[in-house]
Amino acid sequence: MGGRCSKFSFCWFHSHFKASSVLESSDLENGGENAKKSWPSFKEFRLEQLKSATGGFSADNIVSEHGEKAPNVVYKGRLDDGRLIAVKRFNRHAWPDHRQFLEEARAVGSLRSERLSNLIGCCCEGEERLLVAEFMPQETLAKHLFHWENEPMKWAMRLRVALYLAQALEYCSSKGRALYHDLNAYRVLFDKDGNPRLSCFGLMKNSRDGKSYSTNLAFTPPEYLRTGRVTPESVVFSFGTVLLDLMSGKHIPPSHALDLIRGKNFAMLMDSALEGHFSNEDGTELVRLATRCLQYEARERPNVKSLVTSLTSLQKEANVPSYVLMGIPHETKTEEDEQQPLSLTPFGDACLRADLTAIHEILEKVGYKDDEGIANELSFQMWTNQMQETLNSKKQGDAAFRSKDSTTAIDCYTQFIEGGTMVSPTVYARRCLSYLMNENAQEALNDAMQAQVVSPDWATALYLQAVCLFKLGMEADAQQALKDATLLESKKTKL
Known part of the structure; x- marks a missing residue:
């Protein structure tokens, strides 16, 4: 059981947004009237929260979806309120000036757009420098272009990626953040609806952790090689390399691509998997745009505003949701679904009513039978004094729990957990209910989430999360947790 403790498994609280249509850039700030999204405000997190x-x-929990490579690492995480996050942790020598780090993070954190994976916070404690962004679950453009499994990305989706990326850059430029470091196919991420977003991490000014561009000189803007400085024109050059990726389905060096273009070998440049799925006019226009972006002289490249204009006119199937074009499974609720009540188990019904007495009776009746393997684990442990003390703490906690002495139960179960010798999801569940009895819903939610970390497929953990969320006033998330728990228990019963 102990070996499973580090596995991070999350209960997904789905928010069902309508897929974004092709919005005008003016609609992107603060979600826009069309997007109707409630953006989280930027905040400074404590290191313990992110741990x-x-x-x-x-x-x-290390993820490659957010396009970061060593020495910086990105982790998937989940906050106490259920939100999934991406946490970028810099190496120890990055950002030696904590004031500069905070200033940069706050500036980037002030941006809010449907076209960005927005920066929602940071952490600066001691030598630690961390950024916190919205988590994008559908991986990177590089994955979908270069390493696809079932079918290549559709032409209409490639055109949408190009437009959304240009819109993201235009929005950032309008807010005084025209410089973007190392723009490439790994920096373009996809949200749960399949919409492309630009990673906010590339908006941070360079620090001691590395250069602004990758070590592959073939893809580096020529002026950066001369001066070591990033300019808005450098960003447009990098945008041109992403256009090449979208057209070819491969990572082609700009010099080679320009040779093919000069030789009129357009067919060699285009992705053979898309043959017959796009018009020559569309292909020619995208080649023209890429060529302009990749001009050697920076002043000859277009600005991002003109790129948005050109790409808007190319859009195909603009009313088709991105998740459809991407072939991503997507949950939708019909009005009939909304009205159809869940068929709740007695435990689910007790959680819906937040009936702590009924929940206590159920947990007491079930006991520890869901603690897979813990009895065997106990029998093989060395019987040291510390082990005996740990077991006594659990027994005292069980006795207090049985008699509904919640304060004593919390203290005893805490001693058992902090002993660190054994891991029991049931102990977390019992301490969770004890916290609820003491009207401490936030601590209770933490325990319910930890129970799921230890035992990812345990419906009880999700049921308890639901009642905690009800207590915290998070009605929608609580209803979703209750539904997830009910479905999980139903599947287990069928098996």
Whole structure:
């Protein structure tokens, strides 16, 4: 059981937004009237919060989706309120001036757009420098272009990626953040609806952790090689390399691509998997735009505003949601679904009513039978004095829990958990209910989430999360947790 503790498994609280249509750039700030999105405000997190959210920066939670490579690492995490986050942790020598780091993070954190994976916070404690962004679950453009499994990305989706990326850059430029570092296919991410977003991490000014561009000189703007400085024109050059990626489905060096273009070998440049799925006019226009972006002289490249104008006129299937074009499964609720009540189990019904007495009776009746393997684990442990003390703490906690002495139960179960010898999801569940009895819903939610970390497929953990969220006034998330728990228990019963 102990070996499973570092595995981070999350209960997904789905928010069902309509897929974004092709918005005008003016609609993107603060979500726009069309997007109707409630943006989280930027905040400074405590290191302990981010440690908890990422399972102690567990290696199991390292993700490559956000395009970052060593020495900086990105972790998937989940905050206490259920939000999924991406946490970028810099190496120890990055950002030696903490004031500069905070200033940069706050500036980038002031941006809010449907076209960005927005920066929602940071952490600056001691030598630690961390950024917190919205988590994008559908991986990177590089994954979908270069390493696809079932079918290549559709032409209409490639055109949408190009437009959304240009709109993101135009929005950032309008807010005084025209410089973007190392723009490439790994920096373009996809949200749960399949919409492309530009990673906010590339908007941070360079620090000691590395250069503004990758070590592959073939893809580096020529003026950066001369001066080491990033300019708005450098960003447009990099945008041109992404256009090449979209057209070819491969990572082609700009010099080679320009040779093909000069030789009129357009067919060699275009992705053969898309043959017959786009018009020659569209292909020619995208080649023209890429060529303009890749001009050697920076002053000859277009600005991002003109790129948005050109790409808007190319859009195909603009009313088709991105998740459809991407072939991503997507949950939708019909009006009939909204009206159809869940068929709740007695436990689910007790959680819906927040009936702590009924929940206590159920947990007491079930006991520890859901603690997979813990009895065997106990029988093989060395019987040291510390082990005996740990077991006594659990027994005292169980006795207090049985008699509904919640304060004593919390203290005893805390001693058992802090002993660190054994891991029991049931103990977390019992302490969770004890916290609820003491009207401490936030601590209770933490325990319910930890129970799920230890035992990812345990419906009880999700049921308890639901009642905690009800207590915290998070009605929609609570209803979703209750639904997830009910479905999970139903599947287990069928098996």
